[in-house]
Amino acid sequence: MLQAVQEIRKTLGEDSVSTDDEILLAHGYSEWSTVNVDRLPVAVVFPQNTEEVSKIAKICSKYSVPIIPFSGGSSVEGHFSAPYGGVSVDFSYMNRIVEFHAEDMDVQVQPGLSWMDLNKEIEHSGLFFPVDPGPSATIDISQAQIGGMVGTNCSGTNAVRYGTMKDWVVNLTVVLADGTIVKTKRRPRKSSAGYNLNSLFVGSEGTLGLVTEATLKLAPLPTHTGVAVVAFPTIAVAAKMAVEVIQKGVVVGAIEILDDVMMKVINTIGATGRTWKEQPTLFIKFTGDEEMVEHSINRVRCIAEKYGSPHMEFEIDKEKQEELWSARKEALWSMLALRKSGNDTWTTDIAVPLSRIAELIELSKKDLAQTGLFGSILGHVGDGNFHQVILYDGDAERVRVEKCAKDMVYRALEMEGTCTGEHGVGLGKIESLQAELGDVPITIMKNIKRSLDPQWLMNPGKIFHRE
Amino acid sequence: MLQAVQEIRKTLGEDSVSTDDEILLAHGYSEWSTVNVDRLPVAVVFPQNTEEVSKIAKICSKYSVPIIPFSGGSSVEGHFSAPYGGVSVDFSYMNRIVEFHAEDMDVQVQPGLSWMDLNKEIEHSGLFFPVDPGPSATIDISQAQIGGMVGTNCSGTNAVRYGTMKDWVVNLTVVLADGTIVKTKRRPRKSSAGYNLNSLFVGSEGTLGLVTEATLKLAPLPTHTGVAVVAFPTIAVAAKMAVEVIQKGVVVGAIEILDDVMMKVINTIGATGRTWKEQPTLFIKFTGDEEMVEHSINRVRCIAEKYGSPHMEFEIDKEKQEELWSARKEALWSMLALRKSGNDTWTTDIAVPLSRIAELIELSKKDLAQTGLFGSILGHVGDGNFHQVILYDGDAERVRVEKCAKDMVYRALEMEGTCTGEHGVGLGKIESLQAELGDVPITIMKNIKRSLDPQWLMNPGKIFHRE
CATH class of the missing domain: 3.30.465.10 (Uridine Diphospho-n-acetylenolpyruvylglucosamine Reductase; domain 3)
Known part of the structure; x- marks a missing residue:
């Protein structure tokens, strides 16, 4: 591997390669990730263009060195970790x-x-x-x-x-x-x-x-936007209303669900400058031109009334909208702000057919309550997709969190859902993917990989194991 | 191959296999196709379920016999022809x-x-x-x-x-x-x-x-629909207006273009029960609820006025809408009705970036006029995608049609477009795909195919050649 790094350094120039410990750590470890490994990449390379990336790959290929792409690094399933070492390719200088x-x-x-x-x-x-x-x-x-x-x-x-x-x-x-x-x-x-x-x-x-x-x-770009916030006595009713909005074909820009715990956390942290009902709440965004936004708000209002919503607000004024949306915007950060020093976070996501999401959220909340851990739910409920964010401290709690998150995945699979709606598989969900699809689709994926990457150098150890 | 057919017959039952000449012809030849081959499948198999299809594949695989799926048979690039013989798998009984x-x-x-x-x-x-x-x-x-x-x-x-x-x-x-x-x-x-x-x-x-x-x-399902028809002095202006509708984000259900020749053909055949302006014409469909449809019609009206449209009609009444849309619906059939006995049809499609479609349609019409052949243009102009339909008679004219259609593809490629927006490659556009993508992507495709179908049995000779 070091020979490869030396050759890359010689080809791309001294400044294009770093082996600084902190840089390596930032490219092989993430505090946001559900899983990390003990190994780090041996070097981080910063290419300037496609041709340089091609040269890096040729050198790595020559020395059979793993190649791990890195851009942003905000993923949560260990996507850029280096279980087999190798070279991290950071695209910071290719940002135009x-x-x-x-x-x-x-x-x-x-x-x-x-x-x-x-x-x-x-x-x-x-x-x-x-x-x-x-x-x-x-x-x-x-x-x-x-x-x-x-x-x-x-x-x-x-x-x-x-x-x-x-x-x-x-x-x-x-x-x-x-x-x-x-x-x-x-x-x-x-x-x-x-x-x-x-x-x-x-x-x-x-x-x-x-x-x-x-x-x-x-x-x-939509010329107008609007926001509605609707609080409900139970999360199941909130989810059902969201699904009905989609089924009726109402044009919404976003329809998000936050559970009562999340709303309470937002109040506790106080980043939004107002106090919210501590109930399961839907945040709905409307986008389009003025008439479309007003029309969609009216349709949602009708549906919400049917669900006997005790508390709803609608805004089309820009500043007031931002205030209403602020709880959705600050949800994850408020949750993270609650962490005590040394605490960790587990963020996971699943997706299920629309009709099952209300039930799955309820069951997942019960499971979480039984663990005694602190966690909340927020999600893109209109897609049948939601996230659970759990705080934990130390290895003993980690075991409980992991079990809780995996149980949620298996429940989702039983409901014909998927182990990940948008986060991806990475290192963290390899077994979940196997449970979801079984051997045959994964064998096809591996065959395709082999046909493009016979040496198995590209980001190895992610999505599936080699053997 | 006959051994395989015999084994399929034995496994699935006598009634599941046909070697009737007419049936073979209907599964290996299409008058709608731009290209046909001299060979036919040796048998047509009619499976009832996935397990039977699996059995067919296993037998074909054992005897290295090509397998050609057939459902509908309305494709136009020779997708279901049998250049290497083999077994056609017809899904007529799997239609539930x-x-x-x-x-x-x-x-x-x-x-x-x-x-x-x-x-x-x-x-x-x-x-x-x-x-x-x-x-x-x-x-x-x-x-x-x-x-x-x-x-x-x-x-x-x-x-x-x-x-x-x-x-x-x-x-x-x-x-x-x-x-x-x-x-x-x-x-x-x-x-x-x-x-x-x-x-x-x-x-x-x-x-x-x-x-x-x-x-x-x-x-x-949208609860309401509307239709607008707008005629223009030139096809370039019609295409430009269509593109502006998309760029402005007006919600339309469809936006279709028909050239002056097509409008004239529709009048000649008279299948629509009314007489149309023989000018390039946009047919626009609006779908949604009542307010959305009305709102979108108003937005299109504003844009059309900017383009100085001399003749436009809008309808939201259901029957009158159907009358307005009838020209779009009957376009292809009117064109085909013009064929003299023994005449053939060449239907092709390309797609280009939105800003180039007006120019490409104009150039293609000029090219067609120079050949002296009779053809017309209709297309999904809001996607940058359109079709040319050309009538021809005999091999000499066929050569001219083919050149004309290929020239259109190469013009589309020069404009960063694609050789097919929705018809696919089949047998007819293998060389066009090669010109569009070059060797590397096609080699990747072949490697993927080989990884799933090492004997190269699945619909061979389509999209790319084996070597």
Whole structure:
């Protein structure tokens, strides 16, 4: 491995490679991850362009050294850890917009660009990129970047309206393990030309290649928005109302659920500047033009009344909207702020068919209560997808958290759901994926991997074990 | 091959296999196809369920016999032809809804079910499946069925609002070449669990496996619809207006373009019961609830006025709407009705970035005029996707048509477009795909195929050549 690092250093220049302990740690360990390993990458390389990435891959391939892509580092299932050592390829210096075609509603970007920076840069055009993983950070944590977002097929609150990462990729430039550069498609918004290599690389978690460029579709930026907040006596009723909103085809920009614990945490931390009912609560965003927003709010109001909602607020004024949405925005950070020094966090996500989500949330809350641990639920309920965030301290509690999180996954699978709606498999959910799909689909995945990466160098140990 | 057929007959029963000449011809030749081959399948097999399909594959695999899936047979690029002989697997008897989950907004179906029959059967639920390839038939031609729709990643007029086939598949049951049965996913609407095998099989044109079941997402059936028809002096202006409607984010159900030739043909044939302006014309469909439809019509009206449209009509009354939409519905059939006995039709499709479609349509019309052949253009202009339909007679004209169609593809590629937006590659566009993507992506596709189908038995000769 050190020989490979030396050759990369010689080829790309001294400044392109770091073996600094802190840098290695930041690229092989994450406090947000459900799982970490004892090993770290032997070096971190900072390429400037696709050609340099190709050179790195060629050298690693020559010396059979694992290659681990890194962009953003905000994933939670150990996606960028280095169980077999190897070289971490950090895309920090590849963070530009390459070409912006406003008239075609697409943009070509490098993998190190964060989706929030992308949207800032193109705001003037009246267009935006709608995939929004992770809430806006109010504390110092990396923003999700395009490369990682491709890797995990991520999504976020906007998914209920706009879909997930795979729906927004027009083409990808990918460097394979042997250094071959491949461009998956040209630039049409629609195509039936050959196998869908875009959707193969999207969600493959860096195990098939290194994404060095992506062309992304953009959507017209809504001119108006609105927010509704509706509190309920039980979480099951809240979830049922959310599902009905989707089933009725009401156009919503987002529909999110927070449980009573989460609402209480938000009050305790006080980051939102107001006090909330400590009840299960739906946060609904409306986007479109003025008439569409007003119309959708009215439709949701009718549905909410049917559910006998005791407390609901609607806002279309910009500032008041932000105040209403602030609880959703601050939810995760408020939860994290509760951690005592040395405490850890376990964040997991699952997705199930719409009709099962109310039941699954209720059962998961009961399971959690039985463990005696402190945790809360928030989720993209309109997609049948939710997260559980649990705080814990030390190894004994960790065992209980892990069991609780795995039980939730197995319940989701029993309900024909998936072990991950948007976080991906990484290191943390390899056994869950096996339980979800069984041997045959995973053998197909491994065969595909082998056909692209015969030496098994690309991000090894993620999604599935080699043997 | 005959040994394999005999063994299939023995295993599945006498009635499950046909070697009747007419049946063989109907499964190996299509008058709608741009290309046909001299060979036919040696037998057509009619399985009843996934297990029978698996048995067929095992037998074919044992004797190294090609396997060609057939459902609907409405494709136009020779997708179900048998250049290497082999067995055609016809899914006519696998045409049922297996499970319908209205509350989850999904449905599990067999591959021989047509999308129109599916929608008829579930209409009572207030849900529908929005992918709509091919106009409604007024003449006797097969309707597209789910298996083939998965194969070509098809779409249609609704794609501008709802996306293409790949966006609606929740999971697939697929029989691989060796008879292995694989289920790609469970039943969540959203998932990041491992490689996206759904999107690998969708668009793979039967070259990776036989789809024997599909779970599809459904959408709420719009309660209201409206139609607008706007005629323009030039096709470039019509296309530009359509693109502006999309760029402004106006919610339309469909936005279709017909050129002046097509409008004239519709008048000549007279299937619509009214006389149309013989000018390039946009047909726009609005879907939603009453307020949304009215609002979108108003927004389109404003945009149309900006383009100085001399003639526009809007209807929300159901019968009058159908009259307005009838020209779009009858376009292809009117064109086909013009054929003299013995004449052939060439139907092709391309897609380009939105900003280039007006120019490409104009250039393509000029090219066509120079050939002296009779053809017209219609297209899903909101996706940058359009079709050219050309009539011809005999081999000499066929050579000119082929050149004209290929020139259009190469122009599309120069504009960063694709050789097919929704028809697929089949036999007809193998060279176009090669020109579009180059060697590397196609080598990856072949490696993936080899990893799933090492004997190269599944629909061989489609999308790419073996060597």
